[in-house]
Amino acid sequence: MVSMNSCVDLETAPKNKFTDNNYWTSQSKAEAVLNTAYGQMFGSGYYFNNEILSDNAYNGRAGEQEFKIVMGSADATNGRFTNEWGDCYKGIKTCNLFLENVDKVVEMDAATISRLKAEARFIRAFLYFRLTNWYGAVPLFDKSITVDESQTIMQTPEADVKKWIHDELTEIVADLPTNKTQKAVDKGRITKGAAIALNARVYLYDNDWANCQLECEKLIGTTVNGTYAKEEKYADIFLPTKEYGSEVILDMGYVNTYRTWDNMRDLAPLTAGARLSNIAPTQELVSSYRMLDGSAWEDGDGYEGRDLRMDATIVRDGSTWKAQDGSSIIISTSNKSTTIDGWKGTDGKNESVTGYYYRKNYDATSTAGAFQAGLNLILIRYADVLLMYAESMNEQGKMNANIWNSTIKPIRERAGFNASFCAFPTASKESLRADIRQERRCELALEGLRVFDLRRWMKLDNISNNIVVGVLHGDKFADNGTKLISLNPVDFTKYYFAIPQGELDINKNLVQNEEYK
Numbered sequence: 001m002v003s004m005n006s007c008v009d010l011e012t013a014p015k016n017k018f019t020d021n022n023y024w025t026s027q028s029k030a031e032a033v034l035n036t037a038y039g040q041m042f043g044s045g046y047y048f049n050n051e052i053l054s055d056n057a058y059n060g061r062a063g064e065q066e067f068k069i070v071m072g073s074a075d076a077t078n079g080r081f082t083n084e085w086g087d088c089y090k091g092i093k094t095c096n097l098f099l100e101n102v103d104k105v106v107e108m109d110a111a112t113i114s115r116l117k118a119e120a121r122f123i124r125a126f127l128y129f130r131l132t133n134w135y136g137a138v139p140l141f142d143k144s145i146t147v148d149e150s151q152t153i154m155q156t157p158e159a160d161v162k163k164w165i166h167d168e169l170t171e172i173v174a175d176l177p178t179n180k181t182q183k184a185v186d187k188g189r190i191t192k193g194a195a196i197a198l199n200a201r202v203y204l205y206d207n208d209w210a211n212c213q214l215e216c217e218k219l220i221g222t223t224v225n226g227t228y229a230k231e232e233k234y235a236d237i238f239l240p241t242k243e244y245g246s247e248v249i250l251d252m253g254y255v256n257t258y259r260t261w262d263n264m265r266d267l268a269p270l271t272a273g274a275r276l277s278n279i280a281p282t283q284e285l286v287s288s289y290r291m292l293d294g295s296a297w298e299d300g301d302g303y304e305g306r307d308l309r310m311d312a313t314i315v316r317d318g319s320t321w322k323a324q325d326g327s328s329i330i331i332s333t334s335n336k337s338t339t340i341d342g343w344k345g346t347d348g349k350n351e352s353v354t355g356y357y358y359r360k361n362y363d364a365t366s367t368a369g370a371f372q373a374g375l376n377l378i379l380i381r382y383a384d385v386l387l388m389y390a391e392s393m394n395e396q397g398k399m400n401a402n403i404w405n406s407t408i409k410p411i412r413e414r415a416g417f418n419a420s421f422c423a424f425p426t427a428s429k430e431s432l433r434a435d436i437r438q439e440r441r442c443e444l445a446l447e448g449l450r451v452f453d454l455r456r457w458m459k460l461d462n463i464s465n466n467i468v469v470g471v472l473h474g475d476k477f478a479d480n481g482t483k484l485i486s487l488n489p490v491d492f493t494k495y496y497f498a499i500p501q502g503e504l505d506i507n508k509n510l511v512q513n514e515e516y517k
Contacts, residue, residue, distance in 0.1 A: 024104035027112070033098050034116055037123045038189075040091030042130075042252055044261035046084070047377050047448045048279060054450035056285045056441075060353025061278055069497075076501035076516055084134055085500050088127045095124040096144045118172035119190040122198070125168040129202055132161040133452065134497040136513060140164060154509045162202060169199040178226040179249075187244045188376070193219055193226030194250040197380045200388050205456050209392040216389035219249075219382075220406065228382040234414050235312035238361050240375050249380040256365070256374030265371035267358035269331045270340045272321045273369050274357075276350035281314045281446065283354060288441055294421030308416040313445050315357035324368040331357070360446050378447070383411055387440050394432050400424075411439055455495045 023029060051057035052066035059067040065080035074081070098120045102113055124142070131138045137155035142164075145153065156164075176192045177183075200215035218225050229246040231237045237247055244251075254260055266278035287297055289310035297306065303316055315321060317333040333341050333355045341351060363373035390407035393399050404424040412422040425432070440453055454460040498516035 024101045027105055027108050030098070030102050030105050030108070030116065033094065033101075034120055037091055037094040037098060037120060038253070039259070040087065040094055041123045041126055042379065043087070044252070044263050044377060047252070047379075048263045048267065048446075049080075050448035050451055051446055052279055054454055055282060056445055056450045057279045058282050058354055059279050061276065063278060074498070076498040076504065076512065078498065081497045082500040082502060084130065084497065085503060088131045091127045092124055092141075093144065095120045095127075096142065099124075100144060114175040115177070118175035118195075121168050121172050122176075122190045122195055125165045126198060128161055129165055129198070132158050132165075133205065135499060136496045137161070137511070139510075151507050152509055153507065155511060162206065165202055166199060169195045169202070173225070178223075180223070180227050188251065188253040190250075191226060193228060194380065196225055197249045197385055200385065201380065204388050204392070205452060207395070207456060209395045212388055213392040213396070213398075216385050216392065219385050220389055228385070230383055230386075230410060230414060232414070234309050237378070237381065238312075238375075240363055240365055243376050247382045248376075248378055249382060249385070251376040251378045253376055254374045256372075260366075260372040260374055261377070262366075262371045262373065264358065264362055264366065264373065265369075268362060268371065269315055269321060269329075269352075269357045270350060271329055271331060272323055274371070277352040277357060279358070280352040280354040281356040281358065283356075285441070285445060286310065286314060286316065286356060288438065290417075290421075290438075292416055292421075293418050307442060308414075309442050309445070311359070313358075313360045315359045317355065319359070321359075322364050324364055324366060333357075358446060383443055384449075386411060387436065387443060391433075391436050391440075394429060394436060397429060399429070399432055408436065408439060411443055415442070460495055 049064055049066050052059045052064055053070060059070075065074070065078050065083075068074040068078060069080060099117055102108075102116060102120075105113070108116075128138070128140065136158045138158075138161060139153045140156035140161050141149075141153065173192050173195050176190060176195060177186075179191045179193055182189065182191055196215050196218045200212050200219075203209075203212035203215060219228060226249075227246070228249060231242060231245055231247045236242050237245065242248075265275050268274040270277070289297060289307040291297055291301065292305050292307070303310075303318065310316075311319065315331050317331070319331045321329040321331055323329055331341055333352065341357075361373075361375060361377060363371075363375035366373035366375070386407040390399070390403065393403045401424040409422045409424070425435070427435075437453070437457070441450065444450070451460070496513040496515070499510055499512050504510050504512060
């Protein structure tokens with residue numbers, strides 16, 4: 001996407017040249033503004049750092065604002081609170097400006113304008129979903145506002161924001177193409193499937209099982225709104241060769257040289273050329289991957305014969321890493337290892353503090369050393385829709401063999417599990433709930449989604465104060481694991497971010513969330 005300097009914070013009047021009436025003279029100029037909004041929809045930093053807020057990953061170097069949130073030392077001046085708010089409203093402002101001006105472009109036909117408007121409305125809804133997820137009640141406006149308005153606007157209740165999001169996503173579907181009718185040059189832009197899948201996710205996060213079911217059924221077993229299917233091999237989903245593949249519903253577009261991300265530079269093994277280990281997968285995540293017969297992993301079982309998704313997601317002791325020059329590297333993370341990937345504990349070294357590194361989303365075609373990658377980062381994929389559907393049906397007491405066989409079974413089969421473990425179990429709703437939640441964790445690990453599942457399941461407080469990472473020593477654990485978080489965390493029972501202090505100072509009508517008062 002084209003990168004442009006776009007908009008400033010909510011309280012600042014738009015001053016960019018592209019808002020002038022004389023700008024809106026061609027389709028290419030209008031699309032440049034919309035492409036700016038695409039770039040503002042989400043970013044790689046949020047994608048990876050969201051995992052720090054869950055039990056899947058640990059920020060061992062304490063260099064991120066998310067670390068302070070988990071440790072309980074964050075207040076309303078925390079940079080993550082400020083940036084999430086500001087970045088979302090920048091994107092919303094760009095969308096509003098586009099929607100208010102695109103009709104001035106006389107050279108575009110009505111159908112094209114309707115499609116581009118639908119894309120902008122999707123991005124705006126996506127941004128409001130980010131905001132209300134993190135902050136609860138937030139200012140909601142669907143037009144450009146003045147400086148005076150920005151300093152007096154009040155928050156809209158969370159339920160009303162989400163109703164507005166549902167209405168927007170439902171209305172725009174008719175004006176969007178499917179992934180199969182979309183022109184090749186438009187690959188990566190918003191489709192019907194993306195609008196429906198996001199709507200399903202909004203319902204899921206509210207535990208609105210009936211409506212989540214209805215949205216998922218618009219994509220499962222039908223091609224009316226798009227043609228989607230799971231990839232044959234799990235590891236292939238996250239490779240450059242599978243961009244815009246059958247499983248991708250919504251992703252962030254990147255292009256080598258022009259728009260890249262380099263987060264893997266601080267996630268990959270050091271012997272692979274990385275700079276340091278900033279975020280490391282936890283032992284809890286690794287332990288959640290079962291043996292291929294379906295039995296739970298136990299200390300001493302080792303890494304062989306495990307869920308295939310584990311090695312596709314995480315680098316561990318003995319893993320093979322394909323370097324950018326095509327060579328293969330064997331990674332050693334034993335604490336007795338003489339290699340620079342050896343585990344060193346919490347002494348401030350650059351190695352992984354947990355003994356594990358990231359593999360998922362590694363682009364072997366990225367720039368050596370700098371890790372500048374043009375690989376798209378997937379935000380919603382078809383397997384997630386299958387999991388949402390399975391959870392919705394089970395929570396309504398509707399799970400049966402047919403539903404299981406079209407959702408959980410194919411996901412487990414791809415993970416390499418034995419046939420008996422893939423078959424529909426005769427079990428209680430509660431037991432099936434545990435199975436489905438387990439599949440969500442392993443299937444979607446390190447994709448930035450775990451924290452939202454923990455929040456809606458009211459399990460986020462489980463990671464506070466008591467997280468035991470179980471640091472790996474070769475193939476054994478150290479004294480029942482090592483506690484890496486032991487300070488006094490904030491009370492997560494309300495699960496909201498703080499309204500940024502800077503916004504409260506400017507707008508006296510904003511009300512701070514309870515746990516930060």
